[in-house]
Amino acid sequence: MTLQQIEVPDSVKKIDYHEGAEHLIDTANEAIEAFMLADQTVIENFVTCDFHLLDQALTWVEEQHLLAGNRFCEWGAGFGVGAMLAAMRGMEAVGIEIEPRLVQEANAVAQSLGNSAHVYCGSLVPRGVEGLAEIANEVRNVDTEEDDTYDEIGLNVDDFDLFFAFPWPGEHGFFEHIFDARASTGALLMTYRGREGINLVRKV
Numbered sequence: 598m599t600l601q602q603i604e605v606p607d608s609v610k611k612i613d614y615h616e617g618a619e620h621l622i623d624t625a626n627e628a629i630e631a632f633m634l635a636d637q638t639v640i641e642n643f644v645t646c647d648f649h650l651l652d653q654a655l656t657w658v659e660e661q662h663l664l665a666g667n668r669f670c671e672w673g674a675g676f677g678v679g680a681m682l683a684a685m686r687g688m689e690a691v692g693i694e695i696e697p698r699l700v701q702e703a704n705a706v707a708q709s710l711g712n713s714a715h716v717y718c719g720s721l722v723p724r725g726v727e728g729l730a731e732i733a734n735e736v737r738n739v740d741t742e743e744d745d746t747y748d749e750i751g752l753n754v755d756d757f758d759l760f761f762a763f764p765w766p767g768e769h770g771f772f773e774h775i776f777d778a779r780a781s782t783g784a785l786l787m788t789y790r791g792r793e794g795i796n797l798v799r800k801v
């Protein structure tokens with residue numbers, strides 16, 4: 598692995614929310630609640646991260662000048678709130694989500710907010726990542742199917758400067774492996790780790 602840990606301080610939780618972030622999060626949460634109530638079949642792998650903390654972490658990354666460029670990708674986007682928070686601050690932001698019903702909902706919320714983020718339907722797993730099959734055996738909550746989603750987006754994994762993912766406990770290694778294998782040097786991978794908060798690594 599060629600990943601360098603970047604310590605995100607606890608004080609990140611004291612950063613003011615970005616202008617418009619609270620409205621975006623409230624709108625998304627209302628849509629998520631309505632979707633959950635209306636939907637008969639539970640999407641087991643879909644749980645939401647702490648959107649407020651994610652907004653603060655994105656501001657911190659900007660303030661620290663850690664970004665090598667302007668492209669953001671949310672891996673396993675759900676309702677695409679991460680991608681929308683990134684787009685709101687001027688990033689060129691996309692999400693990748695494998696569950697079509699979530700993709701539809703995410704893009705409807707983005708449209709209703711006039712937010713430029715777009716969520717693509719497909720797998721975040723690019724084809725032919727070496728050594729991924731062994732790690733995939735230990736992963737239960739990520740669909741490990743390979744796909745051509747990046748072709749549809751028109752960008753490669755190494756075109757993005759910041760990835761965000763909310764892995765299930767113990768499954769962050771799967772995302773780190775893809776990131777390490779395919780992202781460009783200097784790119785960042787931010788993951789939400791529940792009670793442990795935000796984790797950040799850079800490919801070096």
Ligand SMILES: C[S@@+](CC[C@H](N)C(=O)[O-])C[C@H]1O[C@@H](n2cnc3c(N)ncnc32)[C@H](O)[C@@H]1O
Binds near residue numbers: 674694721
């Ligand atoms: C824990 S949820 C996180 C949702 C969102 N990122 C958030 O933080 O609120 C993980 C999402 O990843 C999606 N997912 C699982 N495997 C995937 C894959 N191979 N490609 C794209 N999305 C995937 C699931 O359907 C689920 O919506």
